[in-house]
Amino acid sequence: MYETLARITIFLGVPRIMNDVTEREVPEAAAGNSLLRKLFAVHPVVAPERSGAERLRQTLSVWALMAIGIGATIGTGIFVLTGTVAANESGPAITLSLMIAAFGSGLAALCYAEFAAFLPVPGSAYSYTYATLGEVVAWFIGWNLLLEYGISASAVAVSWSAYVVNLLAEVHIHLPADWINAPFAQNAAGHLVATGAIINVPAMLIVLALSALCYVGIQETARATNFMVALKVAVIVIFIVAGLKFVNPANWHPYIPPNTGTFGHFGWTGVLQGAGIIFFSYVGFDTASTTALEARNPQRDLPLGIIGTLVISTLLYVAMAAAITGMVPYFKLNVAEPVAAALDAHPALSWLGVFLKLGIIAGMTSVILTSILGQPRILLSMADDGLLPPAMSRCHRRFKTPHVATAITGIGAALIAGVFPLDVLADLISIGILLAFAVVCIGVLVMRHTRPEVHRPFRVPAARLLCPLGGVVCLGMTYFLSDATWIRLVVWTAVGGAIYVFYGFKHSKQRS
Secondary structure (H helix, E strand, C coil), X not given: CHHHHHXXXXXXXXXXXXXXXXXXXXXXXXXXXXXXXXXXXXXXXXXXXXXXXXXXXXCECHHHHHHHHHHHHCCHHHHHHHHHHHHHHHHHHHHHHHHHXXXXXXXXXXXXHHHHHHCCCCCCHHHHHHCCCCHHHHHHHHHHHHHHHHHHHHHHHHHHHHHHHHHHHHCCCCCCHHHXXXXXXXXXXXXXXXXXXXXXXXXXXXXXXXXXXXXXXXXXXXXXXXXXXXXXXXXXXXXXXXXXXXXXXXXXXXXXXXXXXXXXXXXXXXXXXXXXXXXXXXXXXXXXXHCHHHECCHHHHHHHHHHHHHHHHHHHHHHHHHHHHHHCCHHHCCCCCHHHXXXXXXXXXXXXXHHHHHHHHHHHHHHHHHHHHHHHHHHHHHHHCCCCCHHHHCCCCCCCCCHHXXXXXXXXXXXXXXXXXXXXXXXXXXXXXXXXXXXXXXXXXXXXXXXXXXXXXXXCCCHHHHHHHHHHHHHHHHCCCCHHHHHHHHHHHHHHHHHHHHHHHHHCHHHC
């Protein structure tokens, strides 16, 4: 299988990567006259010290990497989407949707771990794709990763705003409705309609505040992440243990509600569509891989951080989803704060309410923070390759952070959070990361063929089976996303394609 994939990429113009992992060469694709060869030229594998590591501060341990991964993973998915997906797609089988998504994510995580161990660069899937499938595919993946990270921060900020407003209401502080809701919503047909609101101010403010923290430094960001991750994991465990007394097994029947006649609305199509929607809840390990140049020992620590993130997150997700759907009938969970709804349904748990909501808010804060942390480092890698303006790769002399890219990320994510609702944003995140994961799985096979001699501190077991399976699972889940999501992806890709044609292709350092 991987020999076939490699032959296809070589036919398209991907040259064999050079034998010395630290040696740069001008690939034959750059010297050829074929446009196709130029588009599919691969990037040489460059050691971290040749990739600008001196611009960033190497301080992250394996535990810090795992905290960043869990901080990016445990958020809207566990506190919000478990409820809305159960109510609209999966029913109590949300636990099955979560396990299907975790299986696909696990296959991708193994592939990420192999790449991260021998190619520790901050571009994540973008850099891995550039080294295997060529520039134009790397641009497509990188451009969609920017969508995933930016909108992930925005999506969680919308949920954060809903929980903060709910908590303030409990102490009799009521904010004007026009300033805490998005001016647009998505109707049943998937079209955007005006709501009459002005803008979601709390969502914008939290994004801007955390962007300022990421601007200041990686150590400060890591410390804040560690604290918030510890707090939210403790809150989740307390909720699960306390909620066990109030679980009614009757709420789990039928486990897979019969399909209503609409594709994706319960039944098995609902389970699979739910898996596709909630898939983005597991993407935190991608964030950990973007901090490769800030890790102390990336070859050892990145694989441990990536796999540890996924295992811990999956256990917490499934347990939380089972508890929520057991405490409240699934059809009552289609609200912005389903965990709070589960508590409100059982007055005996009122003592946990304020503490739980504070923990949820802290947990969502860590997701926003880590999402803002990841995107600037992908922008930095793309700018280093000449595909984006050089300003994106500038690093602050004192703070050792990509400050320009961080500022742009924060402003863009804040505007999106203020304007769009959660359901629109969640779909867009899922499709972008599903495509990125599929390409990374294919890339491992290609690299095994083109660079078999490179030492791999971590290797995907049974790669001939698991890598194609990971690609198929990730691509298969995109089928169950809505038509509106695909339309938005096409629009986003068209915008990115125009930037690549008029700027990236011309300024690519690979051909200079």
